[in-house]
Amino acid sequence: MKHLKFLSLIFLLIAFSAINKDVCAQLRDSILQNKIAIDSILASEQLEKLKGEPVTYYSTGFEVRAKAIQQLISNCILFYETKFPDKKFNVRLYLLNKSDWEKPPFDEPYGMPFYNRRNIIMVVAAEKNALRRLTGLPDDPVKSDSILSTFDYQPIHELGHYFFFTLNNLYKEKWLNEFLATYFLICFIKEKNLVPELEDELKAGYSVAHKTLDDFQKLYGGVGPVNYHWYQCKFAQLGYKLYPQLKIGLIKNVIKNYSPGGENLDGISLLKKLAPEIMDEWLKEMQ
Numbered sequence: 001m002k003h004l005k006f007l008s009l010i011f012l013l014i015a016f017s018a019i020n021k022d023v024c025a026q027l028r029d030s031i032l033q034n035k036i037a038i039d040s041i042l043a044s045e046q047l048e049k050l051k052g053e054p055v056t057y058y059s060t061g062f063e064v065r066a067k068a069i070q071q072l073i074s075n076c077i078l079f080y081e082t083k084f085p086d087k088k089f090n091v092r093l094y095l096l097n098k099s100d101w102e103k104p105p106f107d108e109p110y111g112m113p114f115y116n117r118r119n120i121i122m123v124v125a126a127e128k129n130a131l132r133r134l135t136g137l138p139d140d141p142v143k144s145d146s147i148l149s150t151f152d153y154q155p156i157h158e159l160g161h162y163f164f165f166t167l168n169n170l171y172k173e174k175w176l177n178e179f180l181a182t183y184f185l186i187c188f189i190k191e192k193n194l195v196p197e198l199e200d201e202l203k204a205g206y207s208v209a210h211k212t213l214d215d216f217q218k219l220y221g222g223v224g225p226v227n228y229h230w231y232q233c234k235f236a237q238l239g240y241k242l243y244p245q246l247k248i249g250l251i252k253n254v255i256k257n258y259s260p261g262g263e264n265l266d267g268i269s270l271l272k273k274l275a276p277e278i279m280d281e282w283l284k285e286m287q
Contacts, residue, residue, distance in 0.1 A: 035118045041104040042094065042121075053077075054089070059097040062126040065145035066095045069124060069155055072148060076156050076188050080163065083248055090120070091162045093155070097126045109134060112225065113154055115161035117171075122158040135229040150201045153189060160184030170258050175216050176267030179235040180254060186239045187248050202236040213286045238282045242275055250274060 047057040050070055054077065058066035070093060077089045098110045106123065108114045111130035115122050125131060129139045131151050142149040160181030164170040171177065189195055208227040210219065216231050223231070242250060256262050257270050265273065272279045 038104045038106075038116070038119050038121075045100055045103065047094075047096075047100065054091055054093050056093040056095070058095040059100045059126045062095055062097065062145070065126060065128065068146055068148055069093065069095060069152070072153065073122075073155060073159060075192075076159055079188055079192070080184075087163070087167045089159075089162070089167070091115075091159070091166075092119075092121045094121055094123045095126045096123060098130075101125070108221075109225065113158050115158040115165070117161075117165050120162070120166060122155060122162065124155050124158070128152070134225045136226045137229075148195070150195060150198050153185065153195055153198060156185040156188055157181045164254075168255055168258075170254070172258070173217065173267050174220050175213050175231075175235070178232060179238060179267070180251070182232065182235045183239040183242070183250060186236070186243055187251065190243055191248075199236075199240050202233045202240075206230070211286070213283075234282075234286065238278075241278050241282070242271070245275055245278070 042057070046060065048060055048063065048066075050056040050058065050063075050066055052070060052074065054070065054073055056066055056070040073093060081087060081089060101110045101123070106114075106116075108123075111125045111127075111134035113122070113124045113131065128143075128145055131154060132138065132140060140149055140151065158181070160183070161177070163184055164177065164180050170180075189198065208223075208230045210216070210223045210227050211230075215223065221228055246253075253274060254270065257265055263270075268279070268283070
């Protein structure tokens with residue numbers, strides 16, 4: 001009897017393993033199909049393509065803005081490839097109008113820039129004020145698509161996601177992912193002395209429903225565009241406080257922490273170790 005029970009257990013484990021493999025295979029197929037769908041839909045659209053790097057596609061009528069954003073991304077890539085010579089960037093950039101944005105199966109509302117890890121693409125709204133309107137802010141007083149101002153630098157945040165997610169295989173707590181992408185942006189603009197007015201613009205002074213890190217971890221984009229922007233402002237404020245003390249060394253410490261043989265501290269513990277007073281003060285604001 002014991003022998004039969006043992007054999008039954010073995011058969012159950014084998015069956016479970018087979019089912020598990022089927023589930024994993026279905027998940028892989030789903031991810032692959034989604035990737036193919038996005039690539040196919042974008043490839044079938046009548047998008048224009050810029051010369052130069054990174055590879056950039058844009059909706060008809062937005063060549064000037066596409067060139068400005070492409071040059072910004074190119075400059076940032078050069079900066080970080082100099083700082084991290086072993087990292088070689090290879091990401092595509094799409095600047096899409098609302099119609100082109102809504103054709104692929106994107107989860108993000110029009111105006112919310114994002115990095116898609118499956119397809120290794122950055123997607124940015126073609127209209128200059130799309131993100132500002134989505135988050136309830138007034139239009140940018142700078143009207144020209146050829147002049148980069150405050151929110152036009154947001155695609156660097158998405159490049160930061162590519163740097164951490166894809167080039168360094170770091171996908172951690174949701175709040176830490178967002179903070180690191182913003183800090184990636186801050187390091188670049190600070191060292192290059194660009195858009196100093198952005199720090200003042202990223203001050204979350206308005207009232208929102210969700211203000212804790214716990215809520216952000218649980219709800220993430222579910223807090224809504226306005227509240228989500230409030231959180232991004234808080235992550236930026238932390239970044240601006242940390243930069244004078246840690247500069248790009250913070251990014252190097254993060255990579256080292258999560259590398260094989262690193263301490264593998266969680267995000268809060270790592271930042272408290274690097275700058276305890278600043279981190280403690282910021283965490284009080286996020287409780």
